[in-house]
Structure formats: structure tokens, C-alpha cells
Amino acid sequence: MEPATGRPFYCFILGADASGHESIIPMTDERNWDDLPDELVSKVAELLLRSDVTDYIHLRDIKPWRGAAPKLVGMNPRFFPRHWKMLQIQGEEARFVNVLTGASMRLKIPRHYGQVLACAEGCLLFAAPSGRGAHKLRLCNPVTRAVADLPNLMTRVISQDFKAAGIIYDVDDGEAPTPTVVLLVAVSVWSIDMVLYARPGDAVWQWQFFAPNEDGELPLFQGKGSLSLGGNFYVPTRSGDVLKLELHPQPHFVYAATQQEVTNQASHLHLNLRSYLVPSVDAGMLLVVRRFEHIAGYIAVSNVVFEVNLAEGTLTLLQDHKDIGNRSIFLWWLTLGTH
Structure with missing residues (x-):
């Protein structure tokens, strides 16, 4: 002070x-x-x-x-409030919670930048109409108030096809890393997924399509459950694995963590599954798999929680709330764990 x-x-x-x-x-x-x-x-x-x-x-x-x-x-990722997750917006302020300490705070949101499209690594992605069917995008650190301009994006992508946003950067390269903003978009016309990526100050977005494989099946991304963590962008699959997006030499997904044992989650019924990656108090993340079943005319929902070990590339099933312990899950429909 x-x-x-x-x-x-x-x-x-x-x-x-x-x-x-x-x-x-x-x-x-x-x-x-x-x-x-x-x-x-x-x-x-x-x-x-x-x-x-x-x-x-x-x-x-x-x-x-x-x-x-x-x-x-500036937009140096070292100063991103990465442990803070935005829970809700009320008026001109948003409530953030620290997934490590449980502390919460309210920050004023610069509404003149437009609507909040997504939150990644604690930063906010804003979109505002710019005319001619496009939106102006900005990346804002709500704590330091640093703002960076991104290329414009077609309005239809934002209003209908947008799934998730993430931030990728090099952790230790000897210099201040420049973040790359990643957008995961569903191209409904062609029934494929697309990744767009750009750095602050770029004139245009680069992109990469992810088309159906040889068997005619779609990539099983569950984009709305994606998570940026420590300079990487992770996307869960509907069947309950974790993918990581790598941008070089060209954008592609690799498996970051997989289930070592089949947990009878009925992978062939992946259309009835929804997967979400959420930050955890141990600075890691958990995978929540929701299963929807039709029973006697009703829809029954069950949740299965996995601990994600990125170092070993494994997923460990947490049997009950006791196993979850002091880990916390922050989703609009579910909050587990206390600390």
C-alpha cells in the first residue's frame, strides 16, 4: 500500500x-x-x-x-491470472474465484470492448460488432487491464459455431513469450471442426480443418469442455480421453491422457456422453464425464470424475467424494469439493 x-x-x-x-x-x-x-x-x-x-x-x-x-x-503470460476462473457476470462486474486458494473477488469488466466470448488462462476474450458481418476481437487481462487486438472474425462463427477458446505459449524460452489465441469452431455446413489461431497484432487468422476420418466418423471433440492450462490447450473427447493441441509444424491433436482401463463408460455410446475439463486446486485438472441414459421415460444423468496426470498421460477414476477430497470442480451445473 x-x-x-x-x-x-x-x-x-x-x-x-x-x-x-x-x-x-x-x-x-x-x-x-x-x-x-x-x-x-x-x-x-x-x-x-x-x-x-x-x-x-x-x-x-x-x-x-x-x-x-x-x-x-503487457500481454506477457507470466502475468496472466491463470489460477482465477470467472464464474458469473452481474452488471458491470464479474466474480472470479481462485482455484488454488478458494479466494474470490469482483472485477469491473470493460463492457465497451463488447461481450465476453470466453475466458482462458484468466484472460477474457471480447467480441464487438465492427460492421460488414464481422466482429472485432480483443484479449484482455482483467487484473492488469492490458489489452491486445486480434483479427476480426465473421459474426456467424461467433453466434452459431463457436465452441471454445484457449491460449498457447512457450513457458521458458528466455524471452517474454507471445500468447497465441486458439479458437475451436464447429463448421456445421460441412460437419467438421476447425481450429483458428492468431497472435495479438496479426492481420488474419490462420486455420486448420479436422475432417472425418476414413471410417466416416467425426472427430469426437467435446469442445465446450476445453481448458487452457500452463500454456497448453486441452480438449476432451466424448468418450473420455484428453487431447492436446500442438501448432507446429501444423495444427494437430495428440493424446495427453487416456484411460488405462476400460471403465465400461460404453464408448460406443459416445453420443450419450459429455466430457468437461475443469481446473483443480492442485494446479492440475480433472475430467468430468457425464452420461445420459433413458430409463422408463426419464433421462438419468450420472457423473464420473477422473484425475488427470499429464506427466504420465493417465486418467485415474475417483470413486467418490472422499477421493475427490479438497479438489474443486467449477461448472455452472456442478460444484464438488471444499477447501
Whole structure:
């Protein structure tokens, strides 16, 4: 917080003496936030955004911070509020919950950017009409208020065929990574799926079609249950496996996690299954498979939950709420787990 009036503000910055050794130089001044070097503001921002953003929000009341921090962090994925999931929008504000700590907060949504099309890695994808049957898309970090422009997109894609959005980026490449926004779209006219992808500032979207295989069956994507996590974009299949999208050398899906044992989920009845990936409090994710059955004129719904182990590429069935433990599932129709 901003130091109280009349009290010195102590700041330590790294320096070097005549022999080249690093030293810590104490600097004192009264209310000298205006004099903070950009590097220090950026470092403070990084520390505050690691797991929680409460203090970061509080610091936005300080004018120098409000002007410097968003400019410095930009759309760098290191500063995405990736552990925060948006649950609902009420008026001009949206409620976010931290899947690691259970903390919640409300943030003002910049409605002048349009409607919220999707939320990925804690960032919001906005779409606003731009004329000639197209929408202007923007990516916004709701915490830092950083905004990036994306290529326009046809209105029909947004209103009818849009399934999900994700963000892909390199985690450790030595430089600030540039996020790639990914859209998963169902092309209903041809009964195929399409992946569109672009980086902030690009003029057009690149795309890749995923057509039916040789047997005439459609790819079994359950796009609305997709999830961005740690710089990757994951898509569940209706039969209960997890795919990861890779963009190079060209967009393609690979299996990220599969069921080691058949759980009699009746994979041949995949049209009666719906799969959803959800963030978990252990910084990982869970797979929820919903099964719909017609019994005596009624539709019975059952939920099966799997723990996703990306390192080993496996899915472990969680038998009951005891196995779920303190993990949490956030879907509009289901909330499991406490912490």
C-alpha cells in the first residue's frame, strides 16, 4: 500500500560497488512511488500475481502503479491470472474465484470492448460488432487491464459455431513469450471442426480443418469442455480421453491422457456422453464425464470424475467424494469439493 504521509518509504535495489560485487542499497524517501524504477514495478507485479492478486488490486489505487504496471507486463503470460476462473457476470462486474486458494473477488469488466466470448488462462476474450458481418476481437487481462487486438472474425462463427477458446505459449524460452489465441469452431455446413489461431497484432487468422476420418466418423471433440492450462490447450473427447493441441509444424491433436482401463463408460455410446475439463486446486485438472441414459421415460444423468496426470498421460477414476477430497470442480451445473 502507499506509505502514510510523513513516514519514510524504504526500498532496496540491487547495485554494484567499484569491485563489481553486487550489493543491496537502501534508499529512503517520503511517498516516492513516482521514483520507482520500471524494473522494480515489474518485479513487484510478478510476485503479486504468482498465486493471488488481492494486493495487486489494492495497488491499482496508486497512480504511478496504475500507469506503469499494465504497460510493463503487457500481454506477457507470466502475468496472466491463470489460477482465477470467472464464474458469473452481474452488471458491470464479474466474480472470479481462485482455484488454488478458494479466494474470490469482483472485477469491473470493460463492457465497451463488447461481450465476453470466453475466458482462458484468466484472460477474457471480447467480441464487438465492427460492421460488414464481422466482429472485432480483443484479449484482455482483467487484473492488469492490458489489452491486445486480434483479427476480426465473421459474426456467424461467433453466434452459431463457436465452441471454445484457449491460449498457447512457450513457458521458458528466455524471452517474454507471445500468447497465441486458439479458437475451436464447429463448421456445421460441412460437419467438421476447425481450429483458428492468431497472435495479438496479426492481420488474419490462420486455420486448420479436422475432417472425418476414413471410417466416416467425426472427430469426437467435446469442445465446450476445453481448458487452457500452463500454456497448453486441452480438449476432451466424448468418450473420455484428453487431447492436446500442438501448432507446429501444423495444427494437430495428440493424446495427453487416456484411460488405462476400460471403465465400461460404453464408448460406443459416445453420443450419450459429455466430457468437461475443469481446473483443480492442485494446479492440475480433472475430467468430468457425464452420461445420459433413458430409463422408463426419464433421462438419468450420472457423473464420473477422473484425475488427470499429464506427466504420465493417465486418467485415474475417483470413486467418490472422499477421493475427490479438497479438489474443486467449477461448472455452472456442478460444484464438488471444499477447501
